[in-house]
Amino acid sequence: MIHMPLSVTKDFQIREDPNHKGRGLFASRVFVKDEAIYPLDYWSKELMPIHVTNHSCNPNAAFNQQGMLIALREIRENEEITYDYLRHPIAASPWDFACECKSAGCIKWIKATKY
Ligand SMILES: [Zn+2]
Structure with missing residues (x-):
C-alpha cells in the first residue's frame, strides 16, 4: 500500500510508514555508496529529514565525523533511508x-x- 507523501523534494519523501513505525524518510532518487544525503540539522525547521529518519540495526546510511549522513551502500529510489541511532x-x-x-x-x- 502506497501512502501519499507528506513532503517531497528531489531527494526525499516523508511518508507514513505502513509498518506501524510512523513517519519515515524515503529516497526520491538513487543515492550511490558514499554519497552525502543530508547534514545533521535537528533544529532549523519544524520538520527536518532527521526527524523522520528511522533507526535500523542494519542501516543504509550513517553520519560521519562532520555530521553528514552518508550512504553506506547504494540506496534505491523509494527505499527507506535509515541509520543506527x-x-x-x-x-x-x-x-x-x-x-x-x-x-x-x-x-x-x-x-x-x-x-
Ligand atoms: Zn532492529
Whole structure:
C-alpha cells in the first residue's frame, strides 16, 4: 500500500510508514555508496529529514565525523533511508523503544541517552 507523501523534494519523501513505525524518510532518487544525503540539522525547521529518519540495526546510511549522513551502500529510489541511532545519538535523544527493523541482527530494543 502506497501512502501519499507528506513532503517531497528531489531527494526525499516523508511518508507514513505502513509498518506501524510512523513517519519515515524515503529516497526520491538513487543515492550511490558514499554519497552525502543530508547534514545533521535537528533544529532549523519544524520538520527536518532527521526527524523522520528511522533507526535500523542494519542501516543504509550513517553520519560521519562532520555530521553528514552518508550512504553506506547504494540506496534505491523509494527505499527507506535509515541509520543506527545507537551509533549516532543526538541532542534530541533519549530514545527508548522496541525496534521493528526486522533485520537479521536486530537488537530488539533501542535505548540511547543524550551525549
Ligand atoms: Zn532492529
